[in-house]
Amino acid sequence: MITHDELIFCLQQKYPNLAHGVDFWVGQEMSRDSGEQLAPARIIAWHVEGQPTDEDVASLVEQYGEAATAHVLGQRAREERDRRLEQADAMFYKAMDSGDATKAQLVGKYRQALREVPDQPGFPVDFTWPDIPDALPDQSPSNGQNTETQTSDT
Structure with a gap:
């Protein structure tokens, strides 16, 4: 299941000039009790022209998902x-x-x-x-x- 940070990484591979929190927002459903992620991260707001479709996002995750996971693990380890x-x-x-x-x-x-x-x-x-x-x-x-x-x- 793709996380918030991994989806941001994938989107920024195709849209390097866009900034999360400004041009788009990504979110994920979390359990209030356990803090566990309940569903894959998704785009919750897109403030520029040309929002990717669900299929586009799935393709980006397929293409960059492993690199995104390594990137996030690297950030956490650092x-x-x-x-x-x-x-x-x-x-x-x-x-x-x-x-x-x-x-x-x-x-x-x-x-x-x-x-x-x-x-x-x-x-x-x-x-x-x-x-x-x-x-x-x-x-x-x-x-x-x-x-x-x-x-x-x-």
Whole structure:
């Protein structure tokens, strides 16, 4: 089932000069209770001439759907990577403030590994987050994010 962001990606392949939220709007039905998507995303408003038909949209999804999924997964993974980099920055400054050059060096290597995540084979569908250095067990991610392999569920 195509998501909001995936449909926007597909539409922007054919209409690169149009902006979602200005020239067109995409929406999807969601469950109020679970937040789960109930139906495929669809165009809910088109403010320029030449609105694509349902058949046109289906053709775009067929043509660009896999690329759209990879694009969205890549965006999400980069957002998570950026969140982890912010945490690593805090770890680095904490180590530097305490004068622990060894920990600072370990965190520096961890930060570099985070920056290299998008270069891993299989990114963004199948990749592994780098482990937080063992010397920093008190610095693990605070929101319960794990360091397991990221895989697509779409």
